Amino acid sequence: MTYVSDPAAPRIAIAGATGAVGNTLIELISSRGLRHRGVRLAASARSAGRTVEVDGRAQVVEDLDGFDFTDVDLAFFSAGTSVSEKWARPAAAQGALVIDNTNAFRMDPDTPLVVPQVNADVLLAGRPASGIIANPNCSTIPLVRLLQTVEQRWGIRQVVVSTYQAASGQGQHGIAELREGSALALSDPDAELPADRFKPALAFNVVPFIDKLLDTGFTMEEQKMLQESRKILGLPHLDVTTTCVRVPVVNSHSEAVWIEATEPVDRAELVGRLAALPEVTVHDKDTPGGFPTPRTAGEPDHVHVGRIRVAPHNPRGFWLWLVADNVRIGAALNAVQIAEYVLDRGLL
Amino acid sequence: MTYVSDPAAPRIAIAGATGAVGNTLIELISSRGLRHRGVRLAASARSAGRTVEVDGRAQVVEDLDGFDFTDVDLAFFSAGTSVSEKWARPAAAQGALVIDNTNAFRMDPDTPLVVPQVNADVLLAGRPASGIIANPNCSTIPLVRLLQTVEQRWGIRQVVVSTYQAASGQGQHGIAELREGSALALSDPDAELPADRFKPALAFNVVPFIDKLLDTGFTMEEQKMLQESRKILGLPHLDVTTTCVRVPVVNSHSEAVWIEATEPVDRAELVGRLAALPEVTVHDKDTPGGFPTPRTAGEPDHVHVGRIRVAPHNPRGFWLWLVADNVRIGAALNAVQIAEYVLDRGLL
Incomplete structure (x- = not known):
């Protein structure tokens, strides 16, 4: 992560920092050297108060309820569709450009849906009417x-x-459920497997739904x-x-x-x-x-x-x-590449 | 398994009796009450001499090399394509009607390829010129x-x-390799997994080949x-x-x-x-x-x-x-249903 005092570098917020995509966003912002003037972390009440490591330092996750986006230039949202539905427009209204990983705004006509290698040029029109750029589905x-x-x-x-x-489409909980179910099925073919994230259970199975x-x-x-x-x-x-x-x-x-x-x-x-x-x-x-x-x-x-x-x-x-x-190409990397495109062309 | 003295009931041989399909054939012949005047088991030299349970009694598997099919009416082959290529025609020449589970004769114009629910009527023409009826691929x-x-x-x-x-398409060895690889991968994410039946390893993977x-x-x-x-x-x-x-x-x-x-x-x-x-x-x-x-x-x-x-x-x-x-619909059951059709209509 490249902290700079350059006033052209953005102040970043990450909503959903505790999830699989959020973790990868933090890692990619760091490893790709995205220039910024600070990263704040946010989440819904359930996850607020946890700490997440940012560039080697533990940082507290703030509650989205009451989170002030007026000092944020670029806000990544990856905390689920319902969280984005509730908080992405307020964040944009406070001035942040939102890059949203969920399904909430993808088909909104005022929100561009962007894969940088394919249609980044739609961003050249300037800040979207919604203040949001949507990241497409992972597939x-x-x-x-x-x-x-x-x-x-x-x-x-x-x-x-x-x-x-893959199971990671349901985040870290999805991966854990697959691993737990697989271990159980190996030890006892008749065991009842956990089926919370995937119904029926995904271990040694394929689920067309x-x-x-x-x-x-x-x-x-x-x-x-x-x-x-x-x-x-x-x-x-x-x-x-x-x-x-x-x-x-x-x-x-x-x-x-x-x-x-x-x-x-x-x-x-x-x-x-x-x-x-x-x-x-x-x-x-x-x-x-x-x-x-x-x-x-x-x-x-x-x-x-x-x-x-x-x-x-x-x-x-x-x-x-x-x-x-x-998690990377289908979500976090695409979002960071949108940010890089916006920043490289001074479109923020 | 229904042993009868009725001379219209066939004398059966099963080549490949030690494999997943062979085991299921034996089970289905028994559970479906296929009438017969005895079941003999055969396999290539590698598996000959083993015992397999037939209707609760251990029975020795004979070597296909030298196996006399002159007293066999109906011979199921499920020991792999190369075994069928070598032994199915000699078995048919000795008078057995062969139902072959492998790829060896499926496209042979003298061999009908039969799914009983779809095209059993091709069998009404009488004994095939090759003496063989082919069972299609499991998919x-x-x-x-x-x-x-x-x-x-x-x-x-x-x-x-x-x-x-599924892994069972590679028989019991395929299932064992999947289970072993899955257990290894769960205990150590960096473990090198067995990749003999499936390359690369199948555990927590999908292999388009x-x-x-x-x-x-x-x-x-x-x-x-x-x-x-x-x-x-x-x-x-x-x-x-x-x-x-x-x-x-x-x-x-x-x-x-x-x-x-x-x-x-x-x-x-x-x-x-x-x-x-x-x-x-x-x-x-x-x-x-x-x-x-x-x-x-x-x-x-x-x-x-x-x-x-x-x-x-x-x-x-x-x-x-x-x-x-x-293993059942895609192989053993289809073969048994071919046999039932042939026997029910006196086509043997």
């Missing part, structure tokens, strides 16, 4: 980072995605991937359909992505274009190790892509397999 | 049991499948699902494309299935037609528990279907989520 971010180049070169007719989402069910029969998580992709890519009729599934992986989401383009796709050109994208690693060796998995992908700040193959019977259709760290 | 069987009714009512334009396949890689970039497992579906359904141009992924589940495969029909699909009619299929359970409640998972699906001899939903933007497109016990 949407890596997907749109790959879709943009496909759309520009070949056009997209349809995208069909099945996800393999994330977030709540909508009238359409799709889950909110599945609808997010459609609506957010359309907004980020500026393609209001983009056809993305998804089944979102939780898998017993600790961290990093995977996605099996089928894309039908409007033009025939040359595989070598596709591989070359994906490999040329910023912070994307293509795994394209013919060995069994030549594809990414959550535990072996490597560089956590890259989107990892493998199993790239055009259908023999349909030269417009191809598969991708992507793996991305959902 | 193909539950899929085609659902596709047939969709094709007949609405027509199928395209099927896009992502699988979530099953069987070997083909020149097309697809795996053999993925190609099987296309070619076998076409053969079973008698639709040589059926468009099925797949990503096959191993997940850290002990038993039961799941599949996220996107189907684009040629006609608009009425969801209620679709649910009704799927629910009316033999040995299929539709999970269609609006609660978070209203979908099947490998650990909670219930009745192991049914194909379980849930998350049935038509895309709001495309009335021809819909998703299914299916769960099926890969």
Whole structure:
């Protein structure tokens, strides 16, 4: 973390500092050397009063109720949708630019939804009317980072995605529940497993249900991937359909992505274009190790892509397999990269 | 197991009796009361000499090398593709009708590929020219049991499948490796995990690679699902494309299935037609528990279907989520049901 006295450097607040994404935000602000004039921590009453280490020093988490944002330039929110719904607009009204990690404002027309590698230019219009910039869903971010180049070169007719989402999408409690359930199941196959964050229990299971069910029969998580992709890519009729599934992986989401383009796709050109994208690693060796998995992908700040193959019977259709760290790329890193873009261009 | 002196009852042999599928075959022949005049067990040299319990009595496994099939009417093979390649044709030449669980003969034009609920009528033509009936791949069987009714009512334009396949697809050694790796990973996050059956290790991971890689970039497992579906359904141009992924589940495969029909699909009619299929359970409640998972699906001899939903933007497109016990429905049960069909109709 780089404290500077430069009055152009922002005063930062982090709401939700005690969670998995909040912890990673603090780590990334430090490791990436984001210049600032101080970081304050906030949370809802339940977590206020705890201490969190910031750059090696224990710092007390303040209560969002009564928190004064008038001296804050940049506020990261990652304490859940209901917390953002309650406190993000007041923070923005007090003058802070809010970067919100939740679902609260993503589809708000006054709030840009930003993946810096894809559509950062929407930020050049200046401070959003809502005072908020929204961070997309963890599964949407890596997907749109790959879709943009496909759309520009070949056009997209349809995208069909099945996800393999990690326990860390439910934060540290989700990880703990998976670990506890797995240990129990190993010691006693008939044990009743904890099923609070995941229903039914996730240990040695796959659960095709994330977030709540909508009238359409799709889950909110599945609808997010459609609506957010359309907004980020500026393609209001983009056809993305998804089944979102939780898998017993600790961290990093995977996605099996089928894309039908409007033009025939040359595989070598596709591989070359994906490999040329910023912070994307293509795994394209013919060995069994030549594809990414959550535990072996490597560089956590890259989107990892493998199993790239055009259908023999349909030269417009191809598969991708992507793996991305959902806490970093899918949340905290994307938020910090939004902040870097804003600060680098003096847009605060 | 029902031993009878009726000369119409078959003398049975089971090659691969020591494996997960072989064990389940023995259990099913017994629990379903398949009439027979004795069961002999066989295996390759590595496993010969072991004893396996048949109907409560320990029975010695004989060596396939030198095994005399002249007194066998019905021979189940589930000892791996290379064993079937070597011994299934000699067994058939000696007069046994072979029901083969491996990939060795599935695409052989002289060998019917049968899912009894779908295309048992191909068996009415009499003893196959090869003397062999092939059992399809574990992921193909539950899929085609659902596709047939969709094709007949609405027509199928395209099927896009992502699988979530259990460790038991690699038999008892696969299950043991998952359990051992999971225990190690829980006790030490940096432990090197066993990766013999699954590469990289499967514990707390998902591995998008099953069987070997083909020149097309697809795996053999993925190609099987296309070619076998076409053969079973008698639709040589059926468009099925797949990503096959191993997940850290002990038993039961799941599949996220996107189907684009040629006609608009009425969801209620679709649910009704799927629910009316033999040995299929539709999970269609609006609660978070209203979908099947490998650990909670219930009745192991049914194909379980849930998350049935038509895309709001495309009335021809819909998703299914299916769960099926890969050792039973995907292998042993299908083989026993083939035998039952053959015996019931006096086709032996």
